[in-house]
Amino acid sequence: MAGMRNRTGLLIAVAVVLGWLVIGGVSGPYSGKLGQVATNDNASFLPSDAEATKAQTLAKGFVEQPTTPALVVYERTSGITEADKQKAAADAVKFGQIPGVVSPLPPPVPSADNQALQLIVPISDAEGDQIRAVVDKIRTDAQADAGGLTVHVAGPAGLLADLVEVFSSIDGPLLLVTLFVVLVILLIVYRSPVLWIIPLLAAGMSYSLAALAVYFMADSGIIQLNGQAQGILTVLVFGAGTDYALLMIARYREELHHHIRPVDAMRAAWRGAVPAILASGSTVIAGLLCLLLSSLNSNRALGPVSALGIGATLVVMLTFLPALLVLGGRWAFWPKVPRDDDAEAIGRLWHPTARFVGRHSRLVWALTTLGLLALALGLTQQGESKLAQTELFIQRTDSVAGQGVITKHYPGGQGSPANIFVTAGAAQQVTAAVKGIQGVADVKPLTAAGPGGAAPGGQQPGGSQPGGSSPGGQQPGGQQPGGQQPGGQQPGGQDGTPLPPKVVDGRVQLQATLTDPADSSAAEETVRKIREVTHAVPGANAVVGGFSAIDLDTADASTRDRNVIIPVVLAVILVILALLLRSLLAPILLVLTVVLSFLATLGLCFILFRHGFGYPGSDASFPLFAFVFLVALGIDYNIFLMSRVREESLKRGTRSGVLRGLVVTGGVITSAGVVLAATFSALTILPLVVLVELGVAVAVGVLLDTIVVRTLLVPALAFDLGRKIWWPSALSRTDKNLDGESRDRATHEQ
Template sequence: MMRTRTAVSIAVAVVVAWLAIGAFAGPYSGKLAEVSTNDNASFLPAEAEATKAQNLAKGFVDRETTPALVVYERAGGVTDADKARAAADAQKFAQIQGVVTPLSPPIPSQDGQALQVVVPIDSAEGDQIRSVTDQLRTIAGTDAGGLSVHVAGPAGILSDLVEVFSSIDGPLLLVTLAVVLVILLIVYRSPILWIIPLLAAGMSYTMAAVAVYFMTKADLIKLNGQSQGILTVLVFGAGTDYALLMIARYREELHHHARPVDAMKAAWRGAAPAILASGLTVIAGLLCLLLSSLNSNRSLGPVSAVGIGATLIVMLTLLPALLLLGGRWAFWPRVPRDDDQPSVGRIWRPVGRFVGRRARPVWLGTSLVLVALAFGLTQLGATKLGQTEQFTQNTDSKIGQEVINRHFPGGQGSPVTIFTTTDTATQVAAAAKGVSGVTAVQPLPAQGGPGGSGAPGGSGQPGQGQPGQPGQGQPGQPGQGQPEPAPKVVDGRVQLQATLAAPADSQQAEETVRKIRTAVHAVPGAQAVVGGFTAIDLDTADASVRDRNVIIPVVLAVIAVILALLLRSIVAPLLLIVTVVLSFLATLGLCSLLFTYVFGFPGVDAAFPLFAFVFLVALGIDYNIFLMTRVREESGKAGTRTGVLRGLVVTGGVITSAGVVLAATFSALAVLPLVVLVEIGVAVAAGVLLDTIIVRSLLVPALTYDIGRKMWWPSALSRADATEEGNRRDRAVEQL
């Protein structure tokens, strides 16, 4: 009795301590948006050419700006009244705090159907840009009398992104909680038990959020909205998975022990190693992202790893304490009795028998199915997402950019910036003009200039400045009969602005930038550096390819080592890695078909394959760890083939439930109107379901059963089975 009282007292102390910690940390979970940033340029490596251009550009301006492009469109052609309205709006725009003045007059399109006002905004911070953009939209108004008005450009896109990410703490968290709650009610069919894992998962998220907040505040990591959204679903998904495993083992042990204290001790000893190994494997895989050259990828690793680490601590301390305090009655109305007869899902004994009797056809057949799905990879990544294409909804910036693309040169408003020496400026300009896809090249003038700020694009930020079209007499550009303005010189360098024919966020624009770089780099002594909005996208995509080629092999090697140590085998880890990679390829193939023919997405984000790989492999290996650690435990008692079937039957229900929970929580990312997060959510959900239903339930058990004790080579378990079952495969099925 004293032992029970002592254990209960410890459990109460643990729960009280965690509640006190939660009371302190709770408010910080709603503050992550305050420390996040969503500027692509800030994530580029220092050695990227676009980063070097950005640094050079700072010398050409008094302060950095991000332009908003206010565009007016009338299908029959803009009227004099429309021009007067746009000019009046421009005067009002100039009075907004944060707008860099003076502003240039409205710029007409060559077809006469649109006007454009460039509004440079002080790039102090994202919140200020959003505030100014909102005021621009209020002044400009909405469609009226056939004239449509939209605020686009980098500032418009960033404002819409900030608005999307600011909603992460609310809708995404609520949807995730609702999804987990519904699944827990279905799994446990108990009015009480669902509270325990949900409370533990919520505490895990709170602890992860406060750690990430202070790490970001201290500038140890960079947090963006994408990482923030993934952190939410990852913690709740993984936390619920670990809770399901612990609760299932506790329920099983309650059938073998009269006292809940003894049952919990046995459950903790049985489940904790698998949970710990799973969590450490995921953490190790995520930390491989530190090898990324992109700051956004590099920060996602520790952000997610902190989330998993917090989840492990909570699930191995708070969760057992809550379960112990709940005792048997936490499972009401299906209370487990001390009857030595644990219940097993009705479908898993037949599945075990099927795998045992048809092992080789099962693993061959499932492998062929996965290979067939992998052929869909041929359509993945055929196109990339443009900046405005990353929204699943028609945002104001997206519609405005479409208007700009219809009536202005595609790259107008987002020029390519070229920095070169004064002695070679003429040759570099000529080389850039000779590139197919470039419509104009102009130097940054020493006084005045496009956009009225005297520094179009001078900050090197995406799309800054507004080069006019030659011969039209637009502000800052030499019209007919006007002298060429003297270029601005800083430390012996000048800045050139190249306007592209293609939209600045298109693949055609990126190819043009590649050609520009080749052309200007070939000019002797030019020391040319090419940057700007399109160059940032291009360098980001190139860095993503480099990261994928470096990080994927490292992740596989790290996970293989962890599995080898855990299973004390070489054969088993290698085969498990092969099955997970096959599952990953099949998932990407399936997703490419879904993205194209179901969701109608225009392309995939450059970082999508790497993110999908890290999360699918790191999380997918979880279910193999849960299964194979139990299989190894049972193999030591009854032989490998019997152990495989027993492990499958005992863990089948809980692992399947865990997979459904994780898939459902990542599916919650679909509530955010961003293509990349929807793609990641769909990929992880589809991959986890493939892992739990096909790989873990059929492929791995059948392959292990067919290979037998050699699966554990070179450990002692591979040399002698406990039951000396030899080659008699039918005996294992009979013992099930």
């Protein structure tokens, strides 16, 4: 009977592996096609009730065709020559002939110091790849025959083109780096020429399945995929998948010491590991889906994409991986083949740690808590809470260099005004009120079309918002159809008289040029003051938008998201832990330890970012993203530990169970933490500050959770509390005889 059961198990394993290989053959190619359904364009990312969104809607009535402006800037520090002006004028004609450019172009605008020329090139609103192609052509043509001129293409279109170029390279380099990192760590962990293949093959299958699901859901419009979510999906699937594989393999190796047949060992390992893996995956999925509560589309896009990745990983790791392990048998672990006579050798390196925690539990948890609180003091080093456009990239891109030239030679807010939409009757009163605000250089109305066509410069160069392109919600612009006149001058008719304001549905558009750069915190505060003043004008029905207004509303939305989503994530995790551990006190303590670890991680990271990397600040959405990933992933290690502790406590008492659980899970959880930290650190190869910060934060936080929280703080707390940790379950009462409430006995057993 046993032999028949063994053969049946082997046949099932063969069928499962063959079935997954077929699925992998179908889904594999889609991992390289995700870029085809990623939308790094100017889709709206703010909620519809945001004031900047309402301004975007009103602005569409003031132009015939919405555009995304590229700002071509020419610089000669010795002074712009007549030949330079002729080249810029000739370029304007040349650019107007490029498909996708809306012509005629307004004339180049000289700077006050006569060291620069700025040419606005409006590009028809399109997807990011199309805008990138137009910008590449503009850059090639502009730099031809420069004759000593320094030429850059900046503005929203230039920035979007650079972002698209970054995200278009995600699939290849990031995937290769992640695979290499996981491979190296698996070789170190297992020291086997064979075993590393199994978890890596399973992780690759997880990514293929996730890519297939994400591709079709994004292609059908059910979910939105952007470059940020695409990059995080790669490291998340490989990191979490390898973690789950390590846990399953460790439990399988352990059971091979107690069972002769690999099929029987896998049955026992599967029953023992599945609750923890399911609870871990469910926690991560639930935490990620809480991002759907975000008011920012860029945040909401990340939640379901990442949740799909974890869901696919769970399916693969609970089916394909066990089947591979069964077929590999004991010899997959060669040269260290597990035998049934050395079970006690498992975790032998962790016995000293367990004895130390048992003998000094109160001192251990007190000191580790104080240490984490000390690291949390680094939160005072956060610095600025926003990154300017020129600070998004690690490297100096062409758009960043161009923006630097514009900032150097032109007034801070020129080219990116605050757009104020008011009733025509209140326009003069609003204009007077806004001119009196400190931080406002000038206020002028958008004029009606004069003889011969539309007023020049109908598109303000504050530009199109590539929604979702910039990670974390920091967005490089905002679609502002109907913009500033070149040089801030009002176009006139043929006799030189000023043209009247353009009136659309009883409203006029006022453009307030700010004294500070549009992507600065000072400009946001000025916009806040403009809103206060204009909203107070009776009958004006003022709506204030523009580049700085979009940044302001994004920051406000990010604050709202943190206040809403963080408590929900904590509540969801608490419920899952309570169901898994059948306790209330243990889940509360575990959540508190993870929150403390999160605060310590942020504190340490802000010190690193400011004094180590030299970053001026972080994105407004960085704390929320860091929280979701750190708490959802960091709680995994507590789940792995405490689910085993509960299992052992039922057999030997809580205090002995705590130390035994620490011993048998110590190696695998440490390995899992190192793998996850290393895979997320692969994000640092991307030249975007916000992704580098997220990768570093998750890596640092996971290592803190693995080495400090899971190894010292949680076991010490659980040991010190004893059976009370399981309150109010029956284990908190019936555990007394087993536990004997003896610290010495529990410590001696290890």
